Amino acid sequence: MAFSGSNFIVSNNGECYLRMKLPDDGTTVINIPNKTITLWDIVCKVAEKKGYTPGDYIILAEKGSKKIKPDLSASLENYIDYNLKLVSVEDKNEFIINNRKSSVMNSPASKKINFKMKKYNFPATIDEEQIKKKQQNNGSGSEFNLRIGKSKKSFSLFIFRRSSSTLMDSKLSTNSLQDEMCNEEHELDRQDSLNGENCSFASMNSIENPTTPIVDGITVRESSLIDIEGKTEEHTNYHTIRKTIVSSNNMSNSNSTLRRNTFRKHQRSQTDNISLKGRESYNSGVVYIIYSDGEKSDMQFPLEVTMDVILSCASKKKELNEEIYTLQTENGEKIQLDRVLKYYLLDNNLKSGNVNTFKLVEGEKFYSTVCVNENDQDVMILQYKNTYDEDLQVMAGTIDKLIERATDNSEKDDTFLxxxxxxxxxxxKPMEFFQLLTARFNCELPPDPTEDDIKYFEDMKGLIQSNVVKVMEYWVKHHWHDFAVYPDLEENLISFINELKPYEEYTQRVEDFECQIEIQKKKYEDMFGYIKTVEKIGKVMDSMLSELDPCIVAEQLCLYDFKLMKNIHPIEYLNQIWGNKENEDSPCLNFFISRFNLESFWAATEVLKEEDLKKRIEALKKIILLTKSCLDNNNFFSTFALISGLSTNAVQRLKKTWEGLPSKVKITFTEMEKLMDPSRNMRNYRMELESKEPPIIPFLPIYLKDLTFINDGNQSKVDNMINFDKLRMMSSRVHDLISLTDKTYSFKENPIIQNYLAKPTKIVDDKTLKEMSQKCEK
Incomplete structure (x- = not known):
């Protein structure tokens, strides 16, 4: 398949495709007979595909800075080198001209910079049932059906082709939906979760209690919790970012000099009306408090409670004024009071290791977060990564401040970028991001600059411009998908590169840049061509399963599915969460998703097409052995698909067929079915996955489900700043997913079997499958 211009595609078999830009800035690809088609016919084809009314739309054509409204009776051939966009008749004059913008560079000394001390806490995600209810109310999402045994269980993932997520600002539960937290915590319906704004839970026990179990070296009491109920004053500037402790990616200080603040004023919740609740304590730990008079007392808390709540409880117990007290370790290490108990109890975040004993002392209170304020506006929230050094990482920021940080050498490595x-x-949108980057490159002195402004401009301009080019290079190398989907973005990039050519210091970088663009374009064209090829691959082949060794078929199935998954760009996973379902910006992921049903129906068809009982038993046995080989080869995607196919009602009702299986094969199938148990957040599958090493083809919906929960369960903004910590979590989950394909399978491709697996014999109609089943066994 070759590309002509930027929007007209000719496939290897001579079929023609045209990429069109849509009114919402998305894109679509339509099949056209040839390039002599009229523009009106193109409007009609797009309108038919998208459900538009043809008469309400026209086409606008753009080539570089030239923008025209062509006659719809004209031939596409006259505009083959233009980027074509379908626009509403009402919006025909709203054609954006992308003029180069500039930005003002002020020195830090001329800015009014200070550090406002606020409390930022970290609960976050809502639970699965709330997500399901929310999706049902919105009417979005779809169900992914898993069939287990004879009963069909609906495992609603509402993630395939889902609409843009509406972020929730409601009060959120602390039930974590991140993969690193997907352990035994998911088994519990934690009604005793802590919401820092409303209530606190603690259990106060006698130090003499001799029946205290030890967990991971930390004393934990499985006794009833004391619920600290009562009126809670609303914290001033209290914000929720997320539940778990921040990641350990290396982040450096911002360009401004940060002086660590040691004291923060804030209103604190008052712990009144203590009452015994008498319920089991799950996921909790015991801490020991040493008072100034030497008395030692133990208290039990949930691991997700913040240290300032523990301070409040300890002060309340001795009727002390908590405002003048803080917590330290026995060695005198300062405790950041907005951290959760787990941070100190289990996560090795102190120089002295994990601790469960704290001293209550008079002194200044320490917190982990610092809010940077410039010219009376909050622009960034930073967090100290640990308690014993000055390394900071971004938690939230304005878009301008995030771009500034990405281009001013504040970061030690490329993690932030x-x-x-x-x-x-x-x-x-990508074009808006590009314009902000070019504005950063075209930095200027402010009006009436000070000496500090001039010196800072002279010192930093070259560095910032070089870093902007670096960001562009990284963008092209790792995320060419944006430029491929939006041709006008590529044109602006080429224009920007051409502007660099006269400058000698950029000569080599421009050559490397242009070379990288060609490499990425070729990779994307190959990927796009591969997807179109497998979509259009020849006729359905007759069944070969009876002639083949199930282990060989499993190996070929691994190779086939692995290549499809390897082609998925990381952006596509997030497009499923954030993108408009009408946009065709996830071609590889969408095709991979469609494979699940194909393989499921294939498995069911292979069994049901055999009317002879012995042949049917043999077919069922082969599918089960094929499934087991897929599982052994870490192909969980096919494992789930094939089991789902065998768990259809049409196959499950074949009692004689199932009874005819060897007992060993029956046991094998039963064990594999357990893997699909959706209870406890798919715990069986997750544990099996954790025990494997790449290459792995995962059951993809689980990852997309986790991304959905992280997205819907975390605020999009904090004080009108972008919640970058949420982006960090989502990025981490995507990287977890793509790391599964870091290594490749060593099997050798068999072209004949590969062609067979591309379009195997399958019946996709449930009614027909039921009729086939009844023919087999009435």
Whole structure:
């Protein structure tokens, strides 16, 4: 398949495709007979595909800075080198001209910079039932059906082709939906979760209690909790970012000099009306408090409670004024009071290791978060990564401040940049992001600059411009998908590169840049061509399963599915969460998703097409052995698909067929079915997955489900700043997913079997499958 221009595609078999830009800035690809088609016929084809009314739309054509409204009776051939966009008749004059913008560079000394001390806490995600209810109310999403035994269980993932997520601002439960937290915690219906704004839970026990179990070296009491109920004053500037402790990616200080603040004023919740609740304590730990008079007392708390709540409880117990007290370790290490108990109890975040004993002392209170304020506006929230050094990582920021940080050498490595470029689409469009970058490159002195402004401009301009080019290079190398989907973005990029050519210091970088563009274009064309090829691959082949060894078929199925998954760009996973379902910006992921049903129906068809009982038993046995081989080869995707196919009612009702299986094969199938148990957040599958090493083809919906929960369960903004910590979590989950394909399978491709697996014999109609089943066994 070759590309002509930027929007007209000719496939290897001579079929023609045209990429069109839609009114909402998405894109679509339509099949056309040839390039002599009229523009009106193109409007009609797009309108038919998208459900538009043809008479309400026209076509606008753009080539570089030239923008025209062509006659719809004209032939596409006259505009083959133009980028074509379908626009509403009412919007025909709203054609955006992308003029180069500039930005003002002020020195830090001329800015009014200070650090406002606020409390930012970290609960976050809502639970699965709330998500399901929300999706049902919105009427969005779809169900992914898993069939287990004879009963069909609906495992609603509401993630395939889902609409843009509406972020929730409601009060959120602390039930974590991140993969690193997907352990035994998911088994519990934690009604005793802590919401820092409303209530606190603690259990106060006698130090003499001799029946205290030890877990991971930390004393934990499985006794009833005391619920601290009562009126809670609303915290001033209290914000929820997320539940778990921040990641350990290396982040450096911002360009401004940050002086660590040691004291923060804030209103604190009052712990009144203590009452015994008498319920089991799950996921909790015991801490020991040493008072100034030497008395030692133990208290039991949930691991997700913040240290300031523990301070409040300890002060309340001795009727002390908590405002003048803080917590330290026995060695005198300062405790950041907005951290959760787990941070100190289990996560090795102190120089002295895990601790469960704290001293209550008079002194200044320490917190982990710092809010940067410039010219009376909050622009960034930073967090100290640990308690014993000054390394900071971004938790939230304005888009301008995030771009500034990405281009001013504030970061030690590319971790921040990688997260930013993977996730920025949640807040701005690619073209807007490009314009902000070029504005940063075209930095200027402010009006009436001070000496500090001039010196800072002279010192930093070259560095910032070089870093902007670096960001562009990284964007092209790792996220060419944006430029492929939006041709006008590619044109602006080429124009920007051409503007660099006169400058000698950029000569080599421009050559490398242009070379990288060609490499990425070729990779994308190959990927797009491969998807179109497998979609259009020849006729359905007759069944070969009876002639083949199930282990060989499993190996070929691994190769086939692995290549499809490897082609999926990381952006596509997030497009499923953030993108408009009408946009065709996830071609590889969409095709891979469609494979699940194909393989499921294939498995059912292979069994039901055999009317002879012995042959049917043999077919069922082969599918089960094929499924087991897929599982052994870490192909969970096919494992789930094939089991789902065998769990259809049409197959499950074949009692004689199932009874005819060897007992060993029956046991094998039963064990594999357990893997699909959706209870406890798919715990069986997750544990099996954790025990494997790449290459792995995962059951993809689980990852998309986790991304959905992280997205819907976390605020999009904090104080009108982008919640970058949420983006960090989502980026981490995507990287977890793509890391499964870091290694490749060593099997050798068999072209004949590969062609067979591309379009195997299958019946996709449930009614027909039921009729076939009744023919087999009445």
């Amino acid at each position: 990688d997260i930013f470029l993977l996730t920025y689409r949640a807040y701005i």
